[in-house]
Amino acid sequence: MKLFPIEEEFKKNPDLNPDELKKLMEWINQQPHLPEIADLEASLFLHSCYYSIELAKQTIDTFVTMRTHVPEFFHRLDLSSDEMKLAMNNSTIFPIEKSTPEGYKIYIGRLANFDARNFNFASGIKLFSMIFDLTLREGGSAPGHIIILDLTGVSLGHVARLGPLTMKKFLYFLQDAAPIRIVGFHFINIVPFSDKILALMRPFMKKELSEILHFHENMESLKKFIPLEILPKEYGGLEGNGNELCGNYNNFNLFFLFLNIQLTKYRAIFYIILENIYKHCIENQDFFTELETRKVNEKARPGKPKDASVLFGIEGNFKKLDID
Template sequence: MGKLQVADVENEYKKFPDLKREDVQKIREWMEKQPHLPKISDLEIILFLHSNYHRVESTKATIDAFYTCRTHAPELFSDRDMMSNELKNIMSLIVIVPLSIPTQDKYTVIYGKVINSDSTHFSFESALKFLTMIADVVQRESGAVHGYTFVLDMEGVTMGHVTKLSISTVKKFLHFLQEAMPVRLKGLHLTNVVPFIDKILMLIKPFMKKELLDILHLHSTAESLYPFVQKECLTNELGGKAGSLMELRGRYYQRLMEVKDYFLDEEKTRRVDEGKRPGKPKTAGEIFGVEGNFRKLDID
């Protein structure tokens, strides 16, 4: 069984001169005084520091938010077993892969697409869980990068998929993305947008901060995507040079299977212990807001 090929810490310092060893040590010393937080590697600290543009205090807040979110949103961060029927099912319905060619701004592209338009067995929660698993592997194997751009190709998305969305899950994931995910997010692009995109935006916009809305772009065709994500960066099917989508899917999903033990270990060792948190323990309601009895989106 393969192991995660984590990025070399020394190389991280060479890639980004603004990254300081003393800042990593400051975070390390702070974490030692936070009994509720898990033990993490220097590389993980570097990822958090880099995502916060090396600001120590905001890095501390992101670290706490990251592991707290993972503890209190089990539908997104628990049962991450690559051998489970849940994940096998979602992998048969969607493709999410990192593309090998960065943009001209040196941003890594994560590309996602539905490959089965039948939404009968589609789970929005499972899709987002799968996305976070891919993000974990990409970050740890690539190390810090200049930025990430997400491209969601909406070809094949139906109203059936939209009705599977739940307000609760949208709220939790967007909170994680905006407050806790250790990435420099530079673009969120929806291409081949569907006619009912307004209904989707109606659901998600209330939970999006201005900074995220500012990098959200809608494209009716791939052509208007090219100024942000150049054509050559995309898959062969979109006229690019990144390779065939299904071949990329096969190779990357095999990679995820090779490192499946990482996900099992992460779930056991990278969570907060609320019983040890200084002060008052946090709850899901406090973190994500009162959930109430949210139902699936009901659209006429």
């Protein structure tokens, strides 16, 4: 995996000032608790914060702090693990190759296995974040990012397994830590109990996110925001099937179970079977292994150290409600 060239990032974003980026990098290198951060990665934070250095500093610290203290999302980033095999089997998550006319990048997520007993929200978020981490660093910034969640196959059993604390952590990361500009959050193929999902999300959403959150009863409604032709065929578009774009991992999960072998040892075999985004992630397992080492050294942090309770409040308040 190669980082998107910083020179190209400057060409892409004329408002990205080299001197401002240099100031941000100098600040990063002076923070004893922060891990190493590349120029491109710092530029992504600066871009996502609309070139505010102070806001970028805060976002970087939150980003790395979350990666340290939210293990269910950011630890054990091993795609050969049973957890991640199950996540790839149960979820179809992929970026759309084409962007909107505004240049917005689109990610689609949906269930691949409708059995709620197999659903693990945190593992799905981990898989999404891994895909996002890889594609963002390879493709650089975008004017905006759009997330589409397809509720096909979602039952009340799935909703019951979301968990308010897990939802709070996910939305906190999306709004306060991810180095992107979220410009759209869309739910399609909505279910009669979509209001329960919204009720779970609402307490943790900022006004900016609530204003771009939309539930669509049909694709014509989505068409007002996104040209359907750039979407996969099953959504009225002209691109390939979503399972093909993702890698259709669920069709060969039994192959893993039958052979019971390690990806790192027999990688060539899987290249014949895996396709597209899941295959690409597996090819770059070394990137995720290295990414997992980038954590905050709380002992070296200026001021008081942080932990999950500082970020999200007392977790005990959620224990009776969070059934993840």
